[in-house]
Amino acid sequence: MSHLLSGNQAIARGAYEAGVTVATGYPGTPSTEILENTVQYKSDIYCEWSPNEKVAFEVAAAASCAGARTIVTMKHVGLNVAADPLMTLSYLGVEGGMVIIVADDPGMHSSQNEQDTRNYAKFAKIPVLEPADSQEALDFVKLGIEISEQFKTPVILRTTTRVSHSRSIVKFSERQINPRTIGLEKNPSRFVPVPLWAREMRKTVEKRIHDLQAAAAQSKANRIEWRDKSLGIITHSVVYQYVREVWPEASVLKLGFAYPYPDELIKQFAAGVKDLLIVEELDDFLEEHIKALGITCKGHDIIPNIGELSITTLEACRAKMEGRTIAAIPEPKYLKELPARPPVLCPGCPHRGIFYALGKHDVIVTGDIGCYSLGTFKPLNRLDIILCMGGGISMAQGLDKAGEKRKVVGMVGDSTFFHSGITGLLDIAYNKGSSTLIVVDNRTTAMTGHQDNPGTGRTLMGQPTVEASIEEIARACGIKRVFTVNPYQTKATQEVLSRELDAPEPSLIVSRAACPLWEGKRVGGIRTIITDKCKACKACLKLGCPAIDGGGKKPVIDKHLCYGCGLCQQACPFDAIVNLSEEKK
Amino acid sequence: MSSQIVSVVLAGVGGQGILLASEIIAQAAMNTGFDVKTNEVHGMAQRGGSVIGQIRYGKEVHSPIVAKGTAQVLCSLEQAEALRYADYLAAGALAVVNAQQIIPVTVSMGAAKYPDNMEQKLRDQFGRLIYFDASKKAVELGNIRTANVVLLGALSTGLDLPLEAWHKAIGSCVKSQYVELNLKAFEEGRKRV
Numbered sequence: 001m002s003h004l005l006s007g008n009q010a011i012a013r014g015a016y017e018a019g020v021t022v023a024t025g026y027p028g029t030p031s032t033e034i035l036e037n038t039v040q041y042k043s044d045i046y047c048e049w050s051p052n053e054k055v056a057f058e059v060a061a062a063a064s065c066a067g068a069r070t071i072v073t074m075k076h077v078g079l080n081v082a083a084d085p086l087m088t089l090s091y092l093g094v095e096g097g098m099v100i101i102v103a104d105d106p107g108m109h110s111s112q113n114e115q116d117t118r119n120y121a122k123f124a125k126i127p128v129l130e131p132a133d134s135q136e137a138l139d140f141v142k143l144g145i146e147i148s149e150q151f152k153t154p155v156i157l158r159t160t161t162r163v164s165h166s167r168s169i170v171k172f173s174e175r176q177i178n179p180r181t182i183g184l185e186k187n188p189s190r191f192v193p194v195p196l197w198a199r200e201m202r203k204t205v206e207k208r209i210h211d212l213q214a215a216a217a218q219s220k221a222n223r224i225e226w227r228d229k230s231l232g233i234i235t236h237s238v239v240y241q242y243v244r245e246v247w248p249e250a251s252v253l254k255l256g257f258a259y260p261y262p263d264e265l266i267k268q269f270a271a272g273v274k275d276l277l278i279v280e281e282l283d284d285f286l287e288e289h290i291k292a293l294g295i296t297c298k299g300h301d302i303i304p305n306i307g308e309l310s311i312t313t314l315e316a317c318r319a320k321m322e323g324r325t326i327a328a329i330p331e332p333k334y335l336k337e338l339p340a341r342p343p344v345l346c347p348g349c350p351h352r353g354i355f356y357a358l359g360k361h362d363v364i365v366t367g368d369i370g371c372y373s374l375g376t377f378k379p380l381n382r383l384d385i386i387l388c389m390g391g392g393i394s395m396a397q398g399l400d401k402a403g404e405k406r407k408v409v410g411m412v413g414d415s416t417f418f419h420s421g422i423t424g425l426l427d428i429a430y431n432k433g434s435s436t437l438i439v440v441d442n443r444t445t446a447m448t449g450h451q452d453n454p455g456t457g458r459t460l461m462g463q464p465t466v467e468a469s470i471e472e473i474a475r476a477c478g479i480k481r482v483f484t485v486n487p488y489q490t491k492a493t494q495e496v497l498s499r500e501l502d503a504p505e506p507s508l509i510v511s512r513a514a515c516p517l518w519e520g521k522r523v524g525g526i527r528t529i530i531t532d533k534c535k536a537c538k539a540c541l542k543l544g545c546p547a548i549d550g551g552g553k554k555p556v557i558d559k560h561l562c563y564g565c566g567l568c569q570q571a572c573p574f575d576a577i578v579n580l581s582e583e584k585k
Numbered sequence: 586m587s588s589q590i591v592s593v594v595l596a597g598v599g600g601q602g603i604l605l606a607s608e609i610i611a612q613a614a615m616n617t618g619f620d621v622k623t624n625e626v627h628g629m630a631q632r633g634g635s636v637i638g639q640i641r642y643g644k645e646v647h648s649p650i651v652a653k654g655t656a657q658v659l660c661s662l663e664q665a666e667a668l669r670y671a672d673y674l675a676a677g678a679l680a681v682v683n684a685q686q687i688i689p690v691t692v693s694m695g696a697a698k699y700p701d702n703m704e705q706k707l708r709d710q711f712g713r714l715i716y717f718d719a720s721k722k723a724v725e726l727g728n729i730r731t732a733n734v735v736l737l738g739a740l741s742t743g744l745d746l747p748l749e750a751w752h753k754a755i756g757s758c759v760k761s762q763y764v765e766l767n768l769k770a771f772e773e774g775r776k777r778v
Contacts, residue, residue, distance in 0.1 A: 004615055133622070166649035167624075167625075167649070238648075241648040242650075245647050245648050311650065334700060341689040342690070342691070541693065541695070544694065546688075
């Protein structure tokens with residue numbers, strides 16, 4: 001039976017078929033749907049959204065040390081958060097198979113950078129597998145578990161946006177059963193990396209990488225496709241698919257198990273072709289090594305190393321190599337006349353209320369990763385710097401201590417607060433900061449498609465659980481001034497904000513209202529503008545609400561788009577905006 | 586079965602139902618016995634942003650991504666988005682466009698203008714154009730959310746997949762209580778050609 005699955009769905013199926021019993025992760029595009037799909041097997045697989053990637057990694061790592069088969073999922077930047085346990089788990093190794101699934105985002109469709117996770121495999125001295133379609137995504141999870149158990153090493157499975165979010169046809173198999181009895185062996189020299197034993201582990205790691213290299217050269221994940229031998233191409237991941245269309249006649253070495261580098265296979269392929277080209281997305285992970293082997297090849301001198309590759313890009317590269325010019329595809333005729341359509345905060349978004357309130361103050365706002373990152377753009381224009389998750393709080397302390405003249409406001413979301421905002425908050429309390437901190441708590445991890453987090457009272461498995469209180473955590477950290485506002489009530493929100501910006505000590509404001517998209521219902525009655533009362537002052541347009549069309553002389557509210565949050569009604573100085581449901585009464 | 590790859594591009598605004606439309610096309614191609622690959626945008630781009638979905642089918646499909654200038658059909662759920670992705674279409678290929686306008690925030694802020702004379706511009710850009718208000722038709726049928734399937738009906742006339750494959754695909758991709766409504770929506774779209 002064939003199924004049309006995305007790479008992420010196929011990975012979830014692969015985890016099931018591989019006999020995985022523990023699956024953890026933290027949401028992040030393009031990785032999120034892996035765990036969302038794994039949870040359909042919850043009678044066989046324990047699944048959790050962990051508070052962050054480091055925790056997710058550690059949970060899976062310990063389970064694998066005890067003999068369980070595990071996966072842990074995250075986006076590329078998530079592995080930075082989990083890098084600490086990664087580097088040492090490489091020394092400890094595992095008993096049950098562990099596959100670390102990391103989704104890279106070449107081209108930065110939904111990310112702040114485009115780091116290449118293959119470097120982490122080399123850095124941590126562990127294998128990396130790279131599927132090129134959904135069937136391989138499924139198969140490579142199983143292969144990863146196999147390699148992991150055979151060599152007692154964690155294995156990275158690296159996907160990209162185009163592998164994770166493309167669908168292709170997949171065949172299913174039966175679930176395998178892990179034969180191990182679960183239980184951590186009481187053997188400190190195996191699991192405790194104090195220097196005495198870590199030095200021994202270090203030698204084991206080196207021997208392992210050597211053994212793995214031989215395994216990579218033999219692996220079914222690496223294959224030579226001999227065709228015309230005048231040009232040979234070494235490639236990987238989804239790029240393989242583009243190469244097959246742009247150079248259908250060329251011989252190809254497809255590396256699905258790229259590290260440890262299968263040197264013998266690379267040499268054999270290079271010797272069999274006249275010219276060698278390395279086509280890889282992002283870093284010159286393969287090219288640098290192949291050149292170090294003394295093999296002459298072309299690579300990033302022709303193929304771009306910025307952004308994602310495509311058939312169109314590679315066709316241009318091929319033409320350049322061959323000294324041909326290809327006719328450029330004409331731009332759409334009216335492209336220049338088209339209005340940009342950037343992502344925006346949805347109609348009814350509670351974040352809009354807090355950004356609107358902040359707009360009345362001359363402050364610097366340190367932001368974070370989430371829907372509220374969109375508050376950077378006009379007309380809200382209220383975020384000044386973003387670095388990483390949790391950074392919204394810690395960076396406020398940095399600006400404050402550097403002597404920033406304006407008052408500094410730090411902003412994080414509910415999920416990022418739990419992810420890594422709490423440690424920054426401890427810093428501000430402990431080291432006597434004075435920033436005003438805002439947690440925009442919309443009761444869900446919204447940007448990645450509404451996942452639960454420690455504050456929502458539900459687990460990924462669908463069970464009710466404790467709701468961590470942001471206010472109580474803040475107080476426990478030592479923040480004395482803790483307040484909660486409803487961002488849809490602009491006057492009350494403004495009062496609290498104005499007062500706290502003037503406070504001599506740090507304060508934390510929880511701006512709490514559920515994401516209406518998640519709730520699936522309007523916040524209140526649909527609003528409308530009474531044209532006769534409207535003075536065209538455009539105060540409502542400062543909200544940047546997609547439901548308000550300001551293209552004409554006077555703004556108009558689209559009743560199909562309005563979510564009834566009422567912010568525009570409160571922003572209007574002329575009472576020209578009314579609640580349509582009340583109007584009708 | 587010809588060895589040629591058929592590429593379809595769906596364009597629109599996040600939240601318009603591109604994912605379902607893409608699933609139905611892919612399933613219809615699969616039902617016909619073709620190899621299929623698709624790609625859809627998730628995450629940041631969903632928040633009211635401009636989005637595209639891509640479907641490719643044939644005897645053996647490598648890339649899930651459509652190269653510019655090669656799509657046999659471009660179907661846009663929003664009219665200005667059709668103009669934005671026009672370069673994906675092969676010369677002389679079919680465009681199916683919903684006569685619906687969704688105002689981007691850049692326009693509502695007064696920072697940009699929504700183009701006027703849309704029909705004229707669309708006719709100028711696309712040699713072969715099916716242009717009608719699928720959203721209005723969907724409302725008449727009782728559910729605006731079926732606009733995407735109305736358009737699929739029109740789009741299906743530009744592809745070589747048998748009608749039964751489409752019907753079966755709709756049956757398997759749509760929740761059972763909505764199958765009949767969507768089949769009706771699909772038929773309405775076919776009639777518009």
